[in-house]
Amino acid sequence: MKMAAVAEGPLPYVFVENPSGTPDEDDPVVSIIFFGLCMVLGIASRHLLGGTRVPYTVALLIIGIGLGSLEYGTSNGLGKIGAGIRLWANIHPDLLLAVFLPALLFESSFSMELHQIKRCIGQMFLLAGPGVLISTFCLGIALKFTFPYDWSWKTSLLLGGLLSATDPVAVVALLKELGASKKLSTIIEGESLMNDGTAIVVYQLFYRMVLGQSFDVGDIIKFLTKVSVGAVGIGVAFGVASVLWLGYIFNDTVIEIALTLAVSYIAYFAAQDGADVSGVLAVMTLGMFFSAVAKTAFKGESQQSLHHFWEMVAYIANTLIFILSGVVIAEGILHSKHYFESHGNSWGYLILLYVFVQVSRIIVVGALFPSLRRLGYGLDWKEATILVWAGLRGAVALSLSLSVKRTSDNSPYISQETGTLFIFFTGGIVFLTLIINGSTTQFVLHLLDMDKLSTEKRRVLEYAKYEMTNKAREAFDDLGDDEELGPADWHTVRRYIRSINHLEGGQPHPHDVPESDNNIHAMNLKDIRVRLLNGVQAAYWRMLEEGRITQTVANILMQSVDEAIDLVSHEHLCDWKGLKTHVHFPHHYRFLSMNFFPKKLTTYFTVERLELACYVCAAFLRAHRIARRELHDFIGDSEIASLVIRESEVEGEEAKQFLEEVRDAFPQVLHVVKTKQVTYSILNHLSDYVKNLEKVGLLDEKELTHLHDGIQTDLKKLLRNPPSAKMPKIHDLINGHPLLGSLPSAIREPLGSSTKEMTKLRGLTIYKEGSKPNGIWLISNGLVKWTSKSLRNKHSLHPVFSHGSTLGLYEVLVGKPYICNIITDSVVHCFFVETEKILSMLRTDPNIDDLLWQESVIVIAKLLFPQTFEKMTMQEVRNLVIEHSIMHIYLSGEIIEMPQHSIGFLLEGYIKSQDAQQEMVTSPAVLLPSCGDASFSNLEASGSKAASFCHQGFQYLVEGRARVIIFDMGTHETHSMLRRRSSSLVSHSKELPRVQSREHCGLMSWPEHYYMQRRHSHHLEGSNSQLSKPWVRHSSYPRTRSYKAAPPQSRSYPRVPSSSSRAPQLVSVQSEGAATMDKKPRVKEFTRSPDFRAPLRQPSKKKNCTAKESSDKSSDESSDDNGLIVRIDSPSSLSFRMAS
Incomplete structure (x- = not known):
């Protein structure tokens, strides 16, 4: 097929422009010869120049000029090799950019660090935006007034914009070879990437002007905005799509790498030809997006393979494009040698243009230097000097000049002479900047002492x-x-x-310096902080590979370390500061608490946020612990090292506190996080074991494939559908709740269907003091605190209620406003029951009246008399209500006598004290005995006589119907002492023998040994069926115990059902938790004396046995390291604070 046919085809790019060539030149196979020759010459150059100061790219350009000179400057040429050279030299300039730029731009931008980009983005924009415009106009003015070619302003500015593009290909290759500092490399590399795109945009604008199009100011702004903003949008769109696709690829390195290569070329084509915007900016944006979002998606072997692949792609592309640039320069000069023979002064103008290019670069950096110093990392004069000297030009500028030359052959707007001069001047500038600037950059670095170790x-x-x-x-x-x-x-x-063998005398410690040298001390302190943070970041990478953290968490953690490294010179270790915003809930999460959001969606996002925070805190603590150990092992004992290690330990205190608080409020979240980590770790361990079997040759390929596929299937299932923290369902909560679980099923089931599930963030008010009671709140998970203006009791050290609490029930029963404010002190998962539902429940079954009153007094006791009841757990208060209390209902005129060692609560009604003051007491109130030993209530220290809700007296006269509950505190303290003593004795008893398991079994005895183990484990399960597993023991709600209804408390008011009735009763609980709802209830019956004046009966022997059993179980749980014991009502300062 002839090349003329190709040129007429529908392809977007034309490979060659010269259809009338030699037969060898028409054969596309000869292009392979040139490719192979370039690779051989590139390999030889890199091998021979290794260790020398000659830059690799400079050598390639010289080789290309030599090849072009041999082909175009001699009469015989190079035969088939020359035909291949001519075929490549005649490549269309657009195709030249489309073949090489996407891969090179993506590799360069993807290798940049996100944190460096964020810090240097302002400097990059200054140099790539205003800097390109300043350079374009400076060069255009110089060309217009100095060169004798009578060019128009449009033509002069066209060449000025073309030469303003510092080539990223040349700059990046040079910086990597010289090993410049990371900050300086980021600025120069980012500027070259951006200003290459903006320079092409400026070139396109003036190119269209030269071809006759007219633009006003509005058109120019519209064009520049469309080309730049549109390119960024296309890059982001392709980045999002490819990253989402990448998330569905599992452990397939070939596909992952191929996707990155394909998307770079497709994005360039879609932007350049499809949307008519800058393809360079689109690919640059795509690469930076991958660097920011998808870099952690490649880990382990995949990351290494990706790095090696793109390193190879960049090496091949650089080799080809620089040799080809040399060939094009030689071809452009030799084809027009007759013109240059008659216009010999063009060589002098080339030297003058080189001077103008350097001067314009100095003007750009000098004009922007004040801003460059203040932005990002700043810029000193040495770095500004390197920034000026590193303004190389390369293949991009050369390709643009080729476009002008091709256009000049058939356009009346650009003469062929102008096209030839564009090729000559651009090729000359590319050659001079690479030869002079590129070869001497290392010398300039050395001259400025920028290549020395500190x-x-x-x-x-x-x-x-x-x-x-x-x-x-x-x-x-x-x-x-x-x-x-x-x-x-x-x-x-x-x-x-x-x-x-090159130790410089002795073996000094790396951070032992004289105490008087404060400057060196500060330098060493900064150095060791950086080394510890680098160790932390390396630990994060290992945790990512081990599956301990997710890709999202890894990005957050890596960014925090990068930000902390920037501040080590003038601050302590502060990488935790960057993580606080991800641990505490941001402000926009408050909108989730609004009514128009679905409650399940609110709960989902809240739990997901808690999981993220737990991952972050756990990884932070582990990484710092590993880094401290490795730093100490390397450096040993050192004053500076000890100081930095102490800073690291102090940083971890807040993370530890957060995890402890989550363990108290939402233990299921920590359980899910740990389950994910353990599962992933086990599967990785199994995968390594299978690989080891392959190495030692014990399994054949079919067996290995079967095992490997099974493990990969499990890993994919874990990543696609990981375990998630489940909040208790309403029916489970009601069935396991101490109050609602005792209700008849006819009442309990309708109640569950009408209950509203809610999730509230920290600091939100559940209900306010003095407001009308609209319902009760069942706390499933989390902590709430109470405040009150009327309950001015200074003895509440920890005014909090935890999960298992029933709030607002007392106010609903008495019909009075709420007596306190209830505010969330953590993320709270709760259920709301409207007042009408509670009252309807009472109307349906009046027998549950006492049950609700007994439940309500648990909260009232902690509110009104915290100096005694706040010290007690929810379990102890419930036991006190059940076993050591009597509730009485009195009519007007009856006398209430307060026994010694007791505390009473007036729940409803009015009574009057029978002392000299005749004080009227209204509900709610605390009734205390007037004399005797009252040490159990700390009366002497509490000042409770002055409290408006606490009253002391021996007798009270009932003024109206009154409900009173009296606690026998003396009996309660006696039984508590016996339980503690019993628990102490049990803790010294024998432990159950543990079943020992072997890590490996012999292959020949595998089936028999396996089934014997199964039989043995079944036997153990059967013999210990009464023991609860550690993961079953962890609960939010207890086993239930019920009792028969007590006789009437007042003979004159026979409202309470008799003992023959089957009224539901309040249950006594062993612990407050959510998982106990799966346990079978254990029923215990007991009766109380109907006479409240008589001493409260001592618990029966059966009760003591039960208490001892409970103590035994509690002791057994505390001795089990694998169990998770959660104190329900333990004070907590869980602070899911809003991000500032």
Whole structure:
């Protein structure tokens, strides 16, 4: 097929422009010869120039000029090799950019660090935006007034914009080879990437003007906005789509890498040809998006493979494009040699143009230097000098000049002479900047002392060599003597290990400095902080590979370390500061509490946020612990190292506190996080085990494939459908709740269907003091605190209620306003029951009246008399209500007598004290005995006589119908002492023997041994069926115990049902938790004396046995390290604070 046919085809790019060539030149196969020759010459150059100061790219450009000169400057040419050279030299400039730029731009932008980009983005925009415009106009003015070619302003500005593009291909290759600092490399590389895109946009604008299009100011702004903003949008769109697709690819490195290559070319084509915007900016945005979002998606072997692949792609593309640039320069000059022979002064103008290019670069950096110093990391004069000198031009500018040359052959707007001069001047500038600037950049770095190691780095390097010597000696001691070959000679071995033979006198500690030298001390302190943070970041990468953290969490953690490294010179370790916003709930989460959001959606997002916070805190603590240990192992005991290690330990205190608080409020979240980590770790361990079997050759390929596929299926299932923290369902909560679980099923089931589930963030008010009671609140998970203006009791140290509490019930029963404010002190998962539902429940079954009153007094006791009841757990208060209390209902005129060692609560009604003051007491109120030992209530220290809700007296006259409940505190304290003593005795009893399991079983005895283990485990399960598993023992609600209805408390008011009735009763609980709802209830019956004046009966023997059993179980749980024991009502300062 002839090339003319190709040129006429529908392809977007034309490969060659010269259809009338030699037969060899028409054969596309010869292009492979040039490709192979370029690779061989590139490999030879890199091999031979290794260790020299000649930049690799400069050598390639010279080789390309030499090849072009041999082909175009000699009469015989190079035969088939020359035909391949001509075929490549005639490549269309658009195709040249489309083939090489996407891969090179993506590789460069993807390798940049997100944190560096964020810090330097302002400097990049300054240099790539205003900097390109300043350079364009400076060069355009110089060309217009200095060069004798009578160019128009449009043509002069066209060449000025073309030469303003500092080529990212040349700059990046040079910086990587010279090993410049990361900050300077980021600024120069980012500027070259951005200003390459903006320079192409400016070139396109003036190119269209030269071809006759007219633009006003509005058109120019519209064009620039469309080309730049549209390119960024396309890059982000392709980035989002490819990252989402990447998330569905599981452990397939080939597809993952191929996707990154394909999307870079598709994005370039869609932007450049599809949307008519900048393809360069689109690919650059795509690469930066991948760097920000998807870098952690590649881990382990996949990450290494991706790195090696793109390194190879960049090497091949750089080799081809620089050799080809040299060929194009030679071809452009030699084809027009007759013109240059008659216009010899063009060479002088080329030198003058090179001077103008350098001067314009100085003007750009100098004009923007004040802003560059203040933005990002700042910029000093040395770095500004390198920034000026590193303004290289390369293949991008050359390709744009080729477009002008091609257009000049058939356009009346651009003469062929102008097209030839564009090629000549652009090729000359590319050659001079690479030869002069590129070859001398390393010398300039050395001249400015920017290529030297700092003092602290040299000390650490020498210390590392000293430690390497010790490690080498240890390895020799282990390997130097062989049973078959005998010993080796250490002195001979050491002569071959020359990397450790250059110690500069002695072995100084890397951070031992004179105390008087404060400057060196500060430098060493900064250095060791950076090293510890680098160790933390390395630990994060290992945790990502091990599956301990997710990709999202890894991105958050890596960013926090990068930000902390920037501040080590003037702050303590502060990477935790960057994590606080991800641990505490942001402000926009408050909108989730509004009524128009579905409650299940609110709960889902809240739990997901808690899981993220737990991942962050756990990874932070583990990474710092690993980094501290490794730093200490490397450096040893040092004053500066100890100081930094202490900073690390202090940073972890808040993370530890957060996890403890989550363990108290939402233990199921920690359980899910740990389950994910353990499952992933086990599957990885199994995968390594299978790989080891493959290495040692014990399994064939079919068996290995079967095992490997099974493990990969399990891993994919874990990642696609991981376990999630489940909040208790309303029917489970009601069935397991101490109050609602005792209700008849006819009442309990309708109640569950009318209950509203809610999730509230910290700091939100559930109900306010003095407001009308609209319902009760059942706290499923979390903590709430109470405040009150009327309950001015200074003895409440921890005014909180935890999960298992029933709030607002008392106010609903008495019909009075709420007596306190209830505010969430953590994230709270709760259920709301309207007042009408409670009253309707009472009307349906009046027998549950006492049950509700007994439940309500649990909260009232902690509110009105915290100096006694706040010290008690919810379990103890419930037991006190059940076992050591009597509730009476009185009519007007009856007398209430307060026994000694007791506390009473007036729940409803009015009574009058019978002392000299005749004080009227209204509900709610605390009734205390007037004399005797009252130490149990701390009356002497509490000042309760002055409290408006606390009253002391022996007798009270009932003024109206009154309900009173009296607690026998003396009997309660006696039984509590007995339980503690019983628990202490049980703790010294024998432990159950543990079943020992072997880690590995023999292959030949596998089936029999396996079934014997199964039979043995079933036998153990049967023999210990009464023991609860650790994961079953963890609960939010207890086993239930009921009792028969007590006789009437007042003979004159026979409202309470008799003992023959089957009224439901309040249940006594063992602990407050959510998982106990799966347990079978254990019923215990007991009766009370109907006479409240008589001493409260001592618990029966059966009760003592039950108490001892409960104590035994509690002791057993506390001794089990694998169990998770959660104190329900333990004070907590869970602070899911809003991000500031």
